[in-house]
Amino acid sequence: MNINSVDICFGLGWGDEGKGKISAYLSKKNKYDFVCRWAGGNNAGHTIYVNDNKYVTNLIPSGIFYGIKSIIGPDCVVNIDHFLSEIKYLQSNGFNINLVKISPKAHIISDKHIKEDIKKYKNKLGTTAKGIAPCYRDKYGRTGKRVIDYYEELKAFIWDEKLYGNILCEGAQGFWLDINYGNYPYITSSNTLPYSACSLGFPTHFINNIYGAIKIYDTRVGNDPDFPESLLKDEDLLKLGELGQEYGSTTGRKRIVNWLNIDKLIKAINISGTNFLIISKIDIIKKLDVYKFYYNDKLMKFRNYNEFELNINHILKKNCELLKHIYLSDNPHNIHLSSK
Ligand code: IMP
Ligand code: MG
Numbered sequence: 001m002n003i004n005s006v007d008i009c010f011g012l013g014w015g016d017e018g019k020g021k022i023s024a025y026l027s028k029k030n031k032y033d034f035v036c037r038w039a040g041g042n043n044a045g046h047t048i049y050v051n052d053n054k055y056v057t058n059l060i061p062s063g064i065f066y067g068i069k070s071i072i073g074p075d076c077v078v079n080i081d082h083f084l085s086e087i088k089y090l091q092s093n094g095f096n097i098n099l100v101k102i103s104p105k106a107h108i109i110s111d112k113h114i115k116e117d118i119k120k121y122k123n124k125l126g127t128t129a130k131g132i133a134p135c136y137r138d139k140y141g142r143t144g145k146r147v148i149d150y151y152e153e154l155k156a157f158i159w160d161e162k163l164y165g166n167i168l169c170e171g172a173q174g175f176w177l178d179i180n181y182g183n184y185p186y187i188t189s190s191n192t193l194p195y196s197a198c199s200l201g202f203p204t205h206f207i208n209n210i211y212g213a214i215k216i217y218d219t220r221v222g223n224d225p226d227f228p229e230s231l232l233k234d235e236d237l238l239k240l241g242e243l244g245q246e247y248g249s250t251t252g253r254k255r256i257v258n259w260l261n262i263d264k265l266i267k268a269i270n271i272s273g274t275n276f277l278i279i280s281k282i283d284i285i286k287k288l289d290v291y292k293f294y295y296n297d298k299l300m301k302f303r304n305y306n307e308f309e310l311n312i313n314h315i316l317k318k319n320c321e322l323l324k325h326i327y328l329s330d331n332p333h334n335i336h337l338s339s340k
Contacts, residue, residue: 001164010171017213018280020046033165035063039190041077043128044172045249074105101159104148126222136189169197175268212274219255283330
């Protein structure tokens with residue numbers, strides 16, 4: 001069977017943009033044969049609600065929740081203990097773990113990688129301390145160990161076959177954490193943009209829709225000079241963080257909040273080729289009832305929500321040629337995209 005069509009869902013910010021909710025919606029709505037992760041490891045955290053129950057996974061793609069084959073691709077990095085504990089967690093919750101497959105080419109995160117991350121990177125860069133940077137360093141230094149080298153432990157999950165049919169690729173982290181596009185070295189060590197989903201093994205011309213996720217305000221977990229400590233003195237931003245429960249789903253760390261940077265968002269949409277934009281947490285900013293964003297490097301303030309939304313729509317449509325749909329989400333559990 002050949003490949004029919006590929007959709008990609010990814011983050012336009014610094015992670016934590018509500019990708020899990022979008023993947024879940026797409027997995028329910030479309031007849032995908034595969035849901036695939038193309039990069040990163042258990043530094044990510046995807047929160048999914050199934051029948052009002054909350055599930056969090058770090059590595060295994062969300063297809064598992066909807067009975068779809070879930071692939072961990074060759075450019076991912078795998079912590080075996082963590083992977084097996086996630087399998088146990090899914091199994092004990094009644095999900096079919098036989099759907100989970102890993103590429104034999106994915107690299108293994110060792111205890112040594114984790115120790116090095118804790119010692120050298122955790123404090124300096126605010127990493128998730130999961131061994132990501134040292135693992136990718138060894139991969140590119142060509143001294144890494146791969147899933148295929150740990151055959152016995154992962155035998156039941158290894159899968160080296162061709163993708164076919166309809167595919168959803170699920171991004172991890174976000175555009176501004178990408179190794180090429182982010183604020184180096186305050187980034188992660190993998191490629192987070194849609195182009196890199198092709199590492200899963202499909203030709204670029206099968207890509208159909210690119211769903212970009214962002215929140216109505218920016219958040220950052222981990223060190224980054226673009227999110228200075230002075231932001232913690234802004235009462236409104238602090239309140240937004242509390243109302244939006246902005247704590248990392250993987251590390252529990254408090255996220256620094258800033259007003260949405262539309263200049264950055266425009267760049268991320270245009271470089272990635274996003275045609276569906278999903279802006280989340282509209283309910284949260286409405287609770288605060290303060291409406292600001294950065295545009296042309298200036299902080300702009302609006303009198304009410306309608307004015308704010310009108311301006312966002314207008315600016316994005318004017319500046320983003322490929323963008324076809326903007327969806328504003330005011331619900332943490334689900335979305336409903338209508339394609340015209
Ligand atoms: P690492 O990926 O653990 O090396 O962390 C590098 C940077 O990316 C740090 O600033 C982390 O906080 C950030 N980061 C990594 N994964 C995620 C994520 O899934 N969501 C948000 N930030 C992340
Ligand atoms: Mg996440």
